[in-house]
Every structure is written in C-alpha cells, then in structure tokens.
Amino acid sequence: MNAISLIGRLTKDIELKDIGEGRLVTSNTLAVRKTYKKDGSSDADFIPFVAWGKRAELLEEYCSKGDLIGLTGRMQSRSYKTESEDMRYVVEMLVEDLEFLQKKSPDKVAANPS
Structure with a gap:
C-alpha cells in the first residue's frame, strides 16, 4: 500500500506551470512539524509534493506561503x-486530495516579512 496523509505549512507561494496541452502542475514543499522538540525549539520535516490539474489550480488560487494545509496522496520516485548529464533522483508526494486548514495569521506576516 502506498498512502500518505500530511498536515503542514507551505514553504513558499504556489507557482502554477502550464506544461502544454492545457496540463497544469505545481510543486512545492510542506513543512511538517515533528512530534518532539530539539533543544526547546520545534523541528520539521520538509516534504516535497506535486499537484496536477484542478488540485494545482486550487492551491494557486487559495493558498500562499505559511498557510496550513492537509494533503493526502502517495509517494512517488523519479x-x-x-x-551536465548528472543523474538526479527525487522522492515526492503526489497529491490526490487537499484540505485548506488555516491561513497564516496576519501578526506573523507582520513580524516575519519575506
């Protein structure tokens, strides 16, 4: 079985790409908080994900950096x-469903401009 569900915050704004023939895709990274704290501060795993079609459009329309979202899907490798002819290997989550959970709070935006 290949199934994964994650809740985390977007690490950057969503950028939608049209790869031709009306196919839309976006890739990003989700910061998923770890259940333990390291030296009194929280730690996170950074999970790359890719979303196609309508899911990509929804992410681009409704989400931005710092928003808390839930993703379900499967892991894939490519x-x-x-x-320079170097071989690169990627493991990422392929998004099959998503939930919008929380916008980044305005006071955090003001305290951490980017």
Whole structure:
C-alpha cells in the first residue's frame, strides 16, 4: 500500500506551470512539524509534493506561503539528467486530495516579512 496523509505549512507561494496541452502542475514543499522538540525549539520535516490539474489550480488560487494545509496522496520516485548529464533522483508526494486548514495569521506576516 502506498498512502500518505500530511498536515503542514507551505514553504513558499504556489507557482502554477502550464506544461502544454492545457496540463497544469505545481510543486512545492510542506513543512511538517515533528512530534518532539530539539533543544526547546520545534523541528520539521520538509516534504516535497506535486499537484496536477484542478488540485494545482486550487492551491494557486487559495493558498500562499505559511498557510496550513492537509494533503493526502502517495509517494512517488523519479529520476532525470541535469544539463551536465548528472543523474538526479527525487522522492515526492503526489497529491490526490487537499484540505485548506488555516491561513497564516496576519501578526506573523507582520513580524516575519519575506
């Protein structure tokens, strides 16, 4: 079985890409808080994800950096060659469903401009 559910915060604003023939995609990273604290501060795992089609459009329309979202889907792996012919391997979450949970609070935005 290959199933994963995550709740976390977006690490950057959503950028929608049109790869031709009306196919839309976005990739981003979800910061998922760990259940333990390291040296008194919280720690997180950073999980890359990719969303296609309507899911990508919904993320781009309603979400921005820092928003708390829930994602369900599956893990996938792929590989590609760089321009210098180096092989790169990627493991990422393929989003199959999403939930909008919480917008980043305005006071955090003011305290942490980016």
